[in-house]
Amino acid sequence: MEISCKDPVILNQWHPVSSLDVLTMDTVENTILLESKISFQLNSKEEVTAWLSLDDEKTLLPTRISYGFIWVSLGNPPKDLFLFPEFSESDRQNVATGVFGVNVSAGRTVENFLDMGHFPYVHSGILGEEPHTEVKEYDVEISEERDEVLATSCKFYQPQAAVNSNEGMDVDYIYRVPHINCALLYKTSPVDDARLDVIIIFVQPMGEEWVRAHTGMCLIDDESTAEQIRQFQQTIFGQDKPILENQYPKQLPLDSRIETPIRADKSAIAYRRWLSQKGLQYGVIPSAI
Amino acid sequence: MIELYDYELSGNCYKIRLMLSFLKLDYVSKKVEFHPGKEHKSEKFLEINPLGQLPVLSDTNLVLRDAQAILVYLARKYDKKNIWCPIDDPEKLGLIAQWLSFGDLITGSSSAARLHDTLFYTEFDIGECRERAHAQFRILDEHLFFQEQLNQSWICDGEKPTIADIACFPYIALSEEGGISRMSYPAIRRWMDRFKRIDGFIVMPGVFPAGPRSF
Numbered sequence: 185m186e187i188s189c190k191d192p193v194i195l196n197q198w199h200p201v202s203s204l205d206v207l208t209m210d211t212v213e214n215t216i217l218l219e220s221k222i223s224f225q226l227n228s229k230e231e232v233t234a235w236l237s238l239d240d241e242k243t244l245l246p247t248r249i250s251y252g253f254i255w256v257s258l259g260n261p262p263k264d265l266f267l268f269p270e271f272s273e274s275d276r277q278n279v280a281t282g283v284f285g286v287n288v289s290a291g292r293t294v295e296n297f298l299d300m301g302h303f304p305y306v307h308s309g310i311l312g313e314e315p316h317t318e319v320k321e322y323d324v325e326i327s328e329e330r331d332e333v334l335a336t337s338c339k340f341y342q343p344q345a346a347v348n349s350n351e352g353m354d355v356d357y358i359y360r361v362p363h364i365n366c367a368l369l370y371k372t373s374p375v376d377d378a379r380l381d382v383i384i385i386f387v388q389p390m391g392e393e394w395v396r397a398h399t400g401m402c403l404i405d406d407e408s409t410a411e412q413i414r415q416f417q418q419t420i421f422g423q424d425k426p427i428l429e430n431q432y433p434k435q436l437p438l439d440s441r442i443e444t445p446i447r448a449d450k451s452a453i454a455y456r457r458w459l460s461q462k463g464l465q466y467g468v469i470p471s472a473i
Numbered sequence: 474m475i476e477l478y479d480y481e482l483s484g485n486c487y488k489i490r491l492m493l494s495f496l497k498l499d500y501v502s503k504k505v506e507f508h509p510g511k512e513h514k515s516e517k518f519l520e521i522n523p524l525g526q527l528p529v530l531s532d533t534n535l536v537l538r539d540a541q542a543i544l545v546y547l548a549r550k551y552d553k554k555n556i557w558c559p560i561d562d563p564e565k566l567g568l569i570a571q572w573l574s575f576g577d578l579i580t581g582s583s584s585a586a587r588l589h590d591t592l593f594y595t596e597f598d599i600g601e602c603r604e605r606a607h608a609q610f611r612i613l614d615e616h617l618f619f620q621e622q623l624n625q626s627w628i629c630d631g632e633k634p635t636i637a638d639i640a641c642f643p644y645i646a647l648s649e650e651g652g653i654s655r656m657s658y659p660a661i662r663r664w665m666d667r668f669k670r671i672d673g674f675i676v677m678p679g680v681f682p683a684g685p686r687s688f
Contacts, residue, residue, distance in 0.1 A: 206509050282509050285591045287652060411506055415481060422482050422678025429649060
């Protein structure tokens with residue numbers, strides 16, 4: 185069974201294909217991963233199997249269940265997935281907030297998630313508002329030990345930072361990109377300023393310019409219902425979608441000379457550099473050497 | 474009190490939110506989770522609308538489904554100035570009904586394409602949906618172009634927009650989410666810009682406000 189994608193960097197990743205909450209036991213589900221049709225099934229023992237849909241021999245693909253999602257690989261994936269310890273904290277509410285198809289590359293989707301500059305314009309009245317448009321200086325590093333991009337000390341004024349916010353507040357942000365297509369955002373919890381809510385985006389590349397964006401939240405919030413949390417996040421993502429789909433080119437240019445960054449784009453620059461270092465070819469426009 | 478069974482990302486619900494905003498009416502939004510909850514197909518909701526479709530409006534003793542029907546009702550009941558759905562001119566009323574119907578055809582093409590691309594409604598033939606949407610957009614673009622030649626700004630003749638404009642706007646404005654570009658429809662784009670400047674205009678996710686006026 186031939187797989188059309190030939191980039192080992194992306195083939196050997198774990199890719200999210202579905203949140204667990206929407207699955208029916210023993211039902212075969214179909215989706216697309218890296219242009220290949222795949223099928224997967226969850227059984228009543230919470231075990232998952234996956235295979236290439238058109239493969240008569242039904243050779244099994246590597247799978248795992250982590251952080252409320254099913255992950256599949258088309259190559260030889262690493263033994264472990266990145267760490268996300270907050271997911272297991274007992275007082276948190278983990279909500280998969282929905283999966284959305286977007287006509288853009290995975291890299292553009294992750295990068296938009298890292299960008300604070302668009303908050304006052306795209307999420308006006310919720311995650312930002314004029315005249316509070318400045319992206320203050322923040323720190324970015326590529327952690328070699330954890331193999332992830334980390335942006336810290338980010339601050340932004342938000343009129344309605346979360347579904348349970350009553351008033352505007354200065355919100356502290358930390359961004360982690362521990363996987364080429366997955367990002368986690370840690371932000372001040374409106375109910376406990378010593379702890380951080382986590383918002384996740386796990387992107388499933390269906391093609392180079394077509395993705396399924398899986399979104400979710402891991403909140404310290406025992407008041408809002410899962411449905412309210414989903415509605416909030418869907419509004420935000422619905423606002424991002426046209427911005428993403430109007431990016432040109434749709435694939436992410438890794439050469440720093442192609443798009444001129446500003447200071448606020450530090451995290452995006454680090455992300456692109458990190459992808460370059462990994463030698464990623466799929467869904468990106470690689471740097472000229 | 475007016476109650477709207479409502480889903481934020483639905484263009485058909487947005488038609489009603491627009492009308493309520495233009496008429497400055499208070500209402501209660503009763504959220505129905507279309508995605509991922511499929512609440513519009515739940516037993517509870519099917520009792521309200523056996524078709525399993527949004528929106529539904531309830532107002533005192535009336536329960537009304539179908540976005541176009543709700544627009545007619547709200548305009549007739551609450552628009553004291555008789556602007557949004559004038560009934561004194563049979564010709565104009567006929568044309569309004571014609572374009573309301575057209576708005577529903579756009580739902581069948583452009584909204585279906587958006588559902589395919591965004592929410593994985595793979596049972597739709599995406600190529601065929603887009604082709605139909607383009608055919609409809611060409612018809613409206615031509616109509617609006619000739620309206621402009623006659624100094625008419627809206628789908629139906631007159632100084633002010635009507636519910637026909639509301640019925641056609643959302644799924645044209647959201648068409649790019651279904652991979653339907655509006656690049657070839659300049660008269661539609663100009664009409665959208667005028668629509669966004671109507672007093673009381675509101676946005677939804679995926680629809681942006683008008684830019685600053687150019688000089």
